[in-house]
Amino acid sequence: MTAPAAGAPKKRGRPVRKDTGGPGARERILTAARAEFAERGYDKASIRAIARGADVDPALVHHYYGPKEKIFAAAVETDFAPALEAADILRKGEHDTLGERLTRFTLGIWENPATREPLLAIVRSAVANDTAATVFRELVTAQLVARIADELELPDPRLRAELAAAHLVGVAMLRHVIKVEPLASADLERVVGIVAPAVQRHLAGADPSPTRPFP
Incomplete structure (x- = not known):
């Protein structure tokens, strides 16, 4: 087998997917949303930032709560x-x-x-x-x-x-x-x-x- 040429870029495997669920995911999302809205307000808060705070994929935020106004409503009801x-x-x-x-x-x-x-x-x-x-x-x-x-x-x-x-x-x-x-x-x-x-x-x-x- 021919060795790869020196300096040739290494092939990258698929990135490891972030945890998209598991026990407590919904609660983590809501907790992260409450913190995000409290710190940044509705206008500046984002689904991606909420997902980062909860350590989940943004798609999971949508799955559990829908668009931003829906998760804001859930956060408001809790607070x-x-x-x-x-x-x-x-x-x-x-x-x-x-x-x-x-x-x-x-x-x-x-x-x-x-x-x-x-x-x-x-x-x-x-x-x-x-x-x-x-x-x-x-x-x-x-x-x-x-x-x-x-x-x-x-x-x-x-x-x-x-x-x-x-x-x-x-x-x-x-x-x-x-x-x-x-x-x-x-x-x-x-x-x-x-x-x-x-x-x-x-x-x-x-x-x-x-x-x-x-x-």
């Missing part, structure tokens, strides 16, 4: 899961403490860095990208607002739930995102004491419709 327990909070306690319980629970999520940081990443993505905003809005509408509304036995339950959510999200945004003073550094108990009565009115007070027409 937003603590907030989805708000409806359960309304079932535990007296009717006249609805506002305090929901206010304390919701603002408490934002006070805890472990739950606040993923929420901040979601909000930043939703503000910057229409697709991310749509995903987030659908989750909040279907799994948070609708569930709170189901617990209310008053006229306009959906409107009341949305008003309560808007009030609490607005407080959280000013306190933790925009960091407006003195709200940003105010004692949490002081904030709860001021906000809770307004939330109580949304959830259990008078008809939220205007009593007189706007000029």
Whole structure:
């Protein structure tokens, strides 16, 4: 057999394929996606980067989750899961403490860095990208607002739930995102004491419709 000429390029075999599955692959992908979206936001995150973080082929990301907006939705649902327990909070306690319980629970999520940081990443993505905003809005509408509304036995339950959510999200945004003073550094108990009565009115007070027409 003739020896290969000196300096001749060596034939390369097929590259070793990356692991495309196995136990825990789906969970690794979701964990990598959450980290990627949190660090880079929706616009800059990519399926390839998520695949690298999970040590799988990009095709496997598509196989389990579909396009980027679908895996973003899965990541958002996981990160937003603590907030989805708000409806359960309304079932535990007296009717006249609805506002305090929901206010304390919701603002408490934002006070805890472990739950606040993923929420901040979601909000930043939703503000910057229409697709991310749509995903987030659908989750909040279907799994948070609708569930709170189901617990209310008053006229306009959906409107009341949305008003309560808007009030609490607005407080959280000013306190933790925009960091407006003195709200940003105010004692949490002081904030709860001021906000809770307004939330109580949304959830259990008078008809939220205007009593007189706007000029």
